[in-house]
Amino acid sequence: MLAVDARDLLKTFRSGWFGRRRTAALRGATLQVPRGAIFGLLGPNGAGKTTLLSILATVLLPDGGSASVLGHDVVREPFAVRRRLNMASGNASFVWSLRPAEVLAFYGRLYGLSGSRLRQRVEELIERCELGPHRKTEYNELSTGLKQRLAFAKALINEPDVLFLDEPTLGLDPDVSIRIRAQVAELRRERGTTIILTTHYMREAEELCDTIAFIKGGRILAQGSADELKRRVRIGDVIALRLDPGPPENLEELPGILHLAARGETTECTVDSSDKRLPEILRWLHEQGVLVRDCQVREPELEEVFVELAR
Amino acid sequence: MSSLAEGLGGEMVRTWAFAHRNIIMARRNVFFLFELTFWPGVAMLSHGLLTRFLHLTPQMTAFILVGTVSLSAIQVCQLDVAYAVLFDIWSKSMKHQFLAPIRIHHLAIGSWLVGVARGLVVFALMAWIGTRAFGFDFVGAGLANLLLFLLGCFLTALAVGVFVCALVLLFGTRAETSAWAAVNFVVMLAGVYYPVSVLPGWVATISAGIPITYFLAGVRAGYGFPSPFAHPFVTGFALVFLYVVLAHWALAAAITRSRRSGLLLKLSE
Numbered sequence: 001m002l003a004v005d006a007r008d009l010l011k012t013f014r015s016g017w018f019g020r021r022r023t024a025a026l027r028g029a030t031l032q033v034p035r036g037a038i039f040g041l042l043g044p045n046g047a048g049k050t051t052l053l054s055i056l057a058t059v060l061l062p063d064g065g066s067a068s069v070l071g072h073d074v075v076r077e078p079f080a081v082r083r084r085l086n087m088a089s090g091n092a093s094f095v096w097s098l099r100p101a102e103v104l105a106f107y108g109r110l111y112g113l114s115g116s117r118l119r120q121r122v123e124e125l126i127e128r129c130e131l132g133p134h135r136k137t138e139y140n141e142l143s144t145g146l147k148q149r150l151a152f153a154k155a156l157i158n159e160p161d162v163l164f165l166d167e168p169t170l171g172l173d174p175d176v177s178i179r180i181r182a183q184v185a186e187l188r189r190e191r192g193t194t195i196i197l198t199t200h201y202m203r204e205a206e207e208l209c210d211t212i213a214f215i216k217g218g219r220i221l222a223q224g225s226a227d228e229l230k231r232r233v234r235i236g237d238v239i240a241l242r243l244d245p246g247p248p249e250n251l252e253e254l255p256g257i258l259h260l261a262a263r264g265e266t267t268e269c270t271v272d273s274s275d276k277r278l279p280e281i282l283r284w285l286h287e288q289g290v291l292v293r294d295c296q297v298r299e300p301e302l303e304e305v306f307v308e309l310a311r
Numbered sequence: 312m313s314s315l316a317e318g319l320g321g322e323m324v325r326t327w328a329f330a331h332r333n334i335i336m337a338r339r340n341v342f343f344l345f346e347l348t349f350w351p352g353v354a355m356l357s358h359g360l361l362t363r364f365l366h367l368t369p370q371m372t373a374f375i376l377v378g379t380v381s382l383s384a385i386q387v388c389q390l391d392v393a394y395a396v397l398f399d400i401w402s403k404s405m406k407h408q409f410l411a412p413i414r415i416h417h418l419a420i421g422s423w424l425v426g427v428a429r430g431l432v433v434f435a436l437m438a439w440i441g442t443r444a445f446g447f448d449f450v451g452a453g454l455a456n457l458l459l460f461l462l463g464c465f466l467t468a469l470a471v472g473v474f475v476c477a478l479v480l481l482f483g484t485r486a487e488t489s490a491w492a493a494v495n496f497v498v499m500l501a502g503v504y505y506p507v508s509v510l511p512g513w514v515a516t517i518s519a520g521i522p523i524t525y526f527l528a529g530v531r532a533g534y535g536f537p538s539p540f541a542h543p544f545v546t547g548f549a550l551v552f553l554y555v556v557l558a559h560w561a562l563a564a565a566i567t568r569s570r571r572s573g574l575l576l577k578l579s580e
Contacts, residue, residue: 095398110413
């Protein structure tokens with residue numbers, strides 16, 4: 001069963017006098033996310049990630065297409081969607097004078113929590129997100145990392161079945177990012193929460209997400225697991241060689257070599273398939289009398305796939 | 312039955328969320344104390360001194376000071392209603408509020424209840440200053456008249472506050488100043504320090520459509536100024552309920568428009 005089903009979503013923002021300047025943010029974005037999945041949405045700035053999430057979260061209305069969350073249409077049944085969904089963003093902000101527990105209690109009440117149930121939930125989240133020592137600190141005086149943790153805690157206040165995380169680790173120290181990533185993984189493990197996250201950190205996407213979609217210009221360009229995407233994009237494997245006395249001049253002309261680059265003492269050959277080309281290259285180098293001092297093969301990074309797709 | 316109770320409980324909890332937030336903000340921010348004491352105190356003192364300078368009769372003094380009280384009470388109360396949206400605009404947290412399953416009446420009534428409480432504090436302070444400094448009898452119009460007048464003022468504040476929320480959601484932060492300007496404009500047209508009969512004809516027509524005109528006329532009748540309207544309180548309440556409904560509709564339309572235009576998101580960035 002699908003947690004999120006978005007089809008051909010369109011959104012154009014208008015600005016300037018009488019809305020004459022138009023910016024197409026989504027141009028037919030289609031996305032299906034199964035229940036219980038962690039789904040990564042990657043794309044360059046302005047690709048439409050936040051627009052897409054905002055439509056699914058019912059805070060933005062689409063111009064066309066359709067979208068449902070847990071079977072509820074986001075335009076016709078926004079209240080049914082809102083009860084079961086929540087969202088945290090990297091640039092989240094809350095009312096300046098409220099303390100962490102007050103922020104959580106305010107939003108908890110908006111979801112209908114009260115009395116001991118509310119107090120218990122707030123305490124759970126304060127503990128879970130390690131906000132206890134900052135209980136008396138007003139929001140304005142919290143550090144960026146603590147604000148981010150509070151935003152994450154607020155997003156869990158209603159125990160959502162679907163959680164949107166819009167760049168949840170943006171600008172955070174590595175240790176805070178690691179903790180937030182651990183919490184995300186734990187949420188899915190413990191509650192089966194469906195999570196859609198946008199991020200600029202490829203390692204984060206690769207570590208957390210079952211499925212990744214690349215969005216650019218308001219369209220989903222590719223979707224699959226990290227490994228599937230690497231294979232599909234075919235940007236090639238890299239064979240890094242340390243050669244003595246250096247690479248022969250006509251190395252680049254060998255079949256299957258897509259690109260050659262020198263990095264210090266190392267020569268990096270990007271090839272269509274390392275399994276096929278490595279033996280051929282080593283054999284040819286041996287015939288040329290070139291000594292191979294070191295040889296490493298690596299698959300393309302997700303980052304390289306991103307760059308290729310974003311190009 | 313239990314689902315009805317749960318539903319009602321949920322309604323009250325969501326409403327209380329906004330009331331509680333306004334209470335916390337009022338407790339922690341010094342400028343809220345200014346709203347509550349400084350400006351109403353200054354208004355009462357300056358207008359009271361003016362009535363002395365002009366050697367006004369106690370009856371005329373009551374006419375003027377009733378206007379002073381209405382302006383301050385409505386101003387403070389409607390600001391609280393507007394804060395339901397303004398706090399989120401100033402803190403850029405607007406989308407989180409509308410991401411939750413809330414409805415307009417939760418934010419409007421929750422914040423209005425705190426506005427009523429703060430408006431009553433303003434009234435008490437002004438009554439105390441007026442009585443001690445200028446011998447003004449605040450219950451001189453009769454307790455029932457006074458209570459109806461205050462209720463009318465607070466309901467007017469609800470309508471104005473919700474309209475201000477709608478303006479802010481339509482035009483963004485540019486419309487913030489309307490939160491402070493709106494009441495002054497409305498009350499000026501309603502004959503705050505003068506009878507509406509002194510207004511030019513076409514302005515008097517406009518003032519006939521403003522509820523506070525009738526509440527002022529109703530309470531002033533208790534001080535011996537004959538009301539130009541047959542049933543001022545009945546007309547005032549009928550009008551104010553109409554405006555509350557219209558304001559609710561306007562805010563609903565403004566929210567939908569800001570969801571369509573993306574302003575709701577811009578106000579959160």
